[in-house]
Amino acid sequence: xxxxxxxxxxxxxxxxxxxxxxxxxxxxxxxxxxxxxxxxxxxxxxxxxxxxxxxxxxxxxxxxxxxxxxxxxxxxxxxxxxxxxxxxxxxxxxxxxxxxxxxxxxxxxxxxxxxxxxxxxxxxxxxxxxxxxxxxxxxxxxxxxxxxxxxxxxxxxxxxxxxxxxx
Amino acid sequence: xxxxxxxxxxxxxxxxxxxxxxxxxxxxxxxxxxxxxxxxxxxxxxxxxxxxxxxxxxxxxxxxxxxxxxxxxxxxxxxxxxxxxxxxxxxxxxxxxxxxxxxxxxxxxxxxxxxxxxxxxxxxxxxxxxxxxxxxxxxxxxxxxxxxxxxxxxxxxxxxxx
Numbered sequence: 001x002x003x004x005x006x007x008x009x010x011x012x013x014x015x016x017x018x019x020x021x022x023x024x025x026x027x028x029x030x031x032x033x034x035x036x037x038x039x040x041x042x043x044x045x046x047x048x049x050x051x052x053x054x055x056x057x058x059x060x061x062x063x064x065x066x067x068x069x070x071x072x073x074x075x076x077x078x079x080x081x082x083x084x085x086x087x088x089x090x091x092x093x094x095x096x097x098x099x100x101x102x103x104x105x106x107x108x109x110x111x112x113x114x115x116x117x118x119x120x121x122x123x124x125x126x127x128x129x130x131x132x133x134x135x136x137x138x139x140x141x142x143x144x145x146x147x148x149x150x151x152x153x154x155x156x157x158x159x160x161x162x163x164x165x166x167x
Numbered sequence: 168x169x170x171x172x173x174x175x176x177x178x179x180x181x182x183x184x185x186x187x188x189x190x191x192x193x194x195x196x197x198x199x200x201x202x203x204x205x206x207x208x209x210x211x212x213x214x215x216x217x218x219x220x221x222x223x224x225x226x227x228x229x230x231x232x233x234x235x236x237x238x239x240x241x242x243x244x245x246x247x248x249x250x251x252x253x254x255x256x257x258x259x260x261x262x263x264x265x266x267x268x269x270x271x272x273x274x275x276x277x278x279x280x281x282x283x284x285x286x287x288x289x290x291x292x293x294x295x296x297x298x299x300x301x302x303x304x305x306x307x308x309x310x311x312x313x314x315x316x317x318x319x320x321x322x323x324x325x326x327x328x329x
Binding site for chain 2: 014015133136137139140143145158159161162163165
């Protein structure tokens with residue numbers, strides 16, 4: 001094993017990490033605050049992520065978007081136009097291009113809600129130099145499962161800390 | 168406190184687990200289980216059979232799966248603007264199914280004996296991508312729950328020792 005056990009100021013529990021920079025996952029998959037819900041769904045639902053940091057145009061973290069946020073929004077907001085009455089002929093429902101709706105398909109209103117409208121707009125962060133003990137204390141005090149690392153584009157989750165628990 | 172006196176790496180599930188366990192009878196409805204979790208202010212709990220043996224776990228993730236796959240389109244959850252799935256209290260339970268919770272739970276949950284070490288618990292959470300492990304006795308009856316936050320708290324306690 002190439003890793004070395006880093007000594008800590010209070011080595012009561014051995015971690016393979018000394019600072020927040022050691023614990024963090026760099027360059028996490030993030031979503032822009034002006035992205036649409038559809039884009040966020042593609043990121044979180046399709047790729048199986050439970051949550052992702054939200055960044056602004058300058059790349060600064062501005063919040064967190066969870067899969068739960070999207071699901072709830074989806075159930076609240078998705079609307080369909082009334083189904084066409086059966087007496088309409090399918091030909092009446094054809095687009096100008098000639099494309100027709102297939103059986104069972106409905107017209108959906110396009111959801112233009114942006115990520116910034118759904119996200120939790122709170123950013124809890126630590127510096128890259130923060131000792132690992134401080135990261136743990138912050139998570140416990142704030143009762144959160146995720147902390148941003150400022151200036152390094154990183155994120156630390158509870159599981160990231162457990163990953164650094166040495167056997 | 169006895170726990171604080173033990174070296175961190177010798178701590179076991181029995182040392183760090185929550186002893187108060189809310190248990191959901193498997194024949195209870197999904198609606199009833201959501202109400203139970205809401206009242207108990209917990210995000211997940213083991214599901215048990217008539218003998219009290221653990222047969223599954225119901226958590227916020229199971230609600231996500233139901234909402235993602237089984238929930239009728241157009242079902243609404245008024246007043247749920249935040250992380251609804253972390254807070255069963257925010258769910259209007261009248262919208263939830265009335266059939267047995269065993270249909271919606273995660274069967275075959277991760278269970279451990281009380282003597283499981285803290286490092287082994289951490290490894291199981293990482294491997295299964297879960298934040299909660301059920302501690303059971305020899306008859307598979309739940310006697311405690313260990314969360315990932317419990318492990319962090321144990322680290323913090325170890326650091327705080329003089």
